[in-house]
Amino acid sequence: MTSFRERRLTTQDGLSLYFRDYGDPLSPRLPLLCLAGLVRNSADFADLAERHAGERRIVCLDYRGRGRSDYDADWRNYHPMTYVRDIAHLLAALDLHRVAIVGTSFGGLLTMGLAALKPTSLAAVVLNDIGPDLVDGGFSRIVNYVGVDQPQPDWESAVSYLRDLLPQLSIRTDEGWQKFARATYRPGEDGLLHFDWDVAAAKPLTMQRSEFPDLWPMFRALRPVPTLVCRGASSDVLSTETFERMALAKPDLLRVTVAGSGHTPTLNEPDAAAAVDAFIRRF
Numbered sequence: 001m002t003s004f005r006e007r008r009l010t011t012q013d014g015l016s017l018y019f020r021d022y023g024d025p026l027s028p029r030l031p032l033l034c035l036a037g038l039v040r041n042s043a044d045f046a047d048l049a050e051r052h053a054g055e056r057r058i059v060c061l062d063y064r065g066r067g068r069s070d071y072d073a074d075w076r077n078y079h080p081m082t083y084v085r086d087i088a089h090l091l092a093a094l095d096l097h098r099v100a101i102v103g104t105s106f107g108g109l110l111t112m113g114l115a116a117l118k119p120t121s122l123a124a125v126v127l128n129d130i131g132p133d134l135v136d137g138g139f140s141r142i143v144n145y146v147g148v149d150q151p152q153p154d155w156e157s158a159v160s161y162l163r164d165l166l167p168q169l170s171i172r173t174d175e176g177w178q179k180f181a182r183a184t185y186r187p188g189e190d191g192l193l194h195f196d197w198d199v200a201a202a203k204p205l206t207m208q209r210s211e212f213p214d215l216w217p218m219f220r221a222l223r224p225v226p227t228l229v230c231r232g233a234s235s236d237v238l239s240t241e242t243f244e245r246m247a248l249a250k251p252d253l254l255r256v257t258v259a260g261s262g263h264t265p266t267l268n269e270p271d272a273a274a275a276v277d278a279f280i281r282r283f
Contacts, residue, residue, distance in 0.1 A: 004049065004060075009090055011064070013077070017086060018042070018068035022049045022058040029056035030123055030283045033099045035087070035107030036060075037264060038205075039146045039197035041067030043183035047268050048102065051277055059099075061090060065198035075200035084113045091121060100283050102276070104128040105142075105237065105264050115221035124283045125227045126276055129235050129264040131242040132215035138236030138263055147202030151192040158185045158193050168234060168262025170269050220249060228254040228279045230272050232261035254279065 005021040020042045032052060034045040042060035049058045062069040063083050072078060087110060091099065100123055103111035108130035115122050145165060152158040158181040159174075171177050185193040229246060231238050247253050256275040258265040265272045 004053075006068075009093055011086055012089060015064050015070040015072060017064060017070070017090070018062045019090065020045075020049070020058075020060040022053040022060070023056050025057050027056045031057040031059065031096050031099045032280065033087075033091070033096070033101045034058065034060040035101060035103040035110055036063070036066070037105035037107060038142060039066055039195070039201055040104065040107075041183065041196060043067070044104065044266075045102070047266075048276070051273070052280060055281070059090070059094065059096070061087065065201045067196055071198040071200075075198075075203045078198070078201040078204050080110060080113060083110050084117060087114060088118060088121075091118075097121065098123045100124040100126075100280060102126040102128065102267070102280075103130070104267075105130050109215065109218075112215060112218035112222065115225060116218045119221060119224075122222075122225050124279070125222060125225050126279060127227065127229045128267060129230060129232050129238050131229070131238045131246050132219040133239065133242040133245070134212070134215075135235075135237055135239050141236065142263075143202050143205050146195075146197065147199050147206065149195050149199050151188070151190075151194050152185060153192060155181055155185075155193070168232070168236070169264075170232075170258070170261035170266060216249070219246065223250055226252070226254075226279075226282070228256065228275060230256050230258055230265050230267070230276065232258050232263055232265050234262040235264075237263040 007019055007021050009017045011017060036044050041062045045060045052058060065071045065078055098121055101111045108127040111125055152161055159177045162181055171180055184196060186196040188194045231243050256271055258269050258272045261269055267276050
């Protein structure tokens with residue numbers, strides 16, 4: 001297993017953010033930045049990082065309120081623009097002027113935001129099961145479950161709960177579900193396992209969904225950037241219609257449909273891993 005450095009960054013408003021730093025910082029290859037889903041964290045990219053850490057530097061961030069990063073006392077700061085500023089600060093602190101980005105779900109939305117605000121920073125992009133139109137049903141499903149903690153007495157119960165909650169995931173082995181559970185829960189002082197995120201992170205999205213901005217201009221900011229989009233074949237967040245519209249808006253867009261997966265592919269599925277790995281190794 002490839003080791004990684006555990007590092008921290010202090011944000012401009014004083015929070016401490018955790019990130020995993022894989023590979024050689026002096027590698028001449030393009031660095032890779034991994035941005036997780038709405039309440040996910042750096043652990044989700046462990047396998048992807050293992051596959052590429054021998055070739056380049058890979059940085060995997062825990063957003064504020066997730067994983068080992070500090071929680072924000074003001075839930076209003078759990079806002080997409082705050083996350084984009086945090087990411088821009090991370091890139092500046094690490095002196096990373098151009099990167100490839102893998103953005104899963106919400107991380108893909110942040111990637112599109114970066115494309116609009118810091119276009120010269122993006123050299124290549126992988127969007128994992130996300131696009132500029134969000135299916136209401138899938139979006140609501142996610143926001144509803146991430147906003148309420150579901151304590152579990154032990155890891156077996158945590159695995160059972162997640163299997164029932166997320167049957168659309170492509171995880172097929174007990175070992176895989178154990179790994180996923182340990183990236184989703186963490187032990188609390190009360191002896192129970194709790195979600196490894198601040199459930200208040202769902203509040204801004206719940207309140208602002210009706211006023212969600214038009215994301216197509218941000219997607220179009222990716223026109224000059226080589227981009228691959230992965231879609232779970234049964235995704236309830238990225239529809240087939242939006243998947244097709246994205247290709248019309250960006251004719252050089254590379255696309256892969258991941259069989260046996262809903263929202264979101266793990267990027268370890270054979271179809272996804274082959275496409276993503278080949279794409280990343282071009283840069």
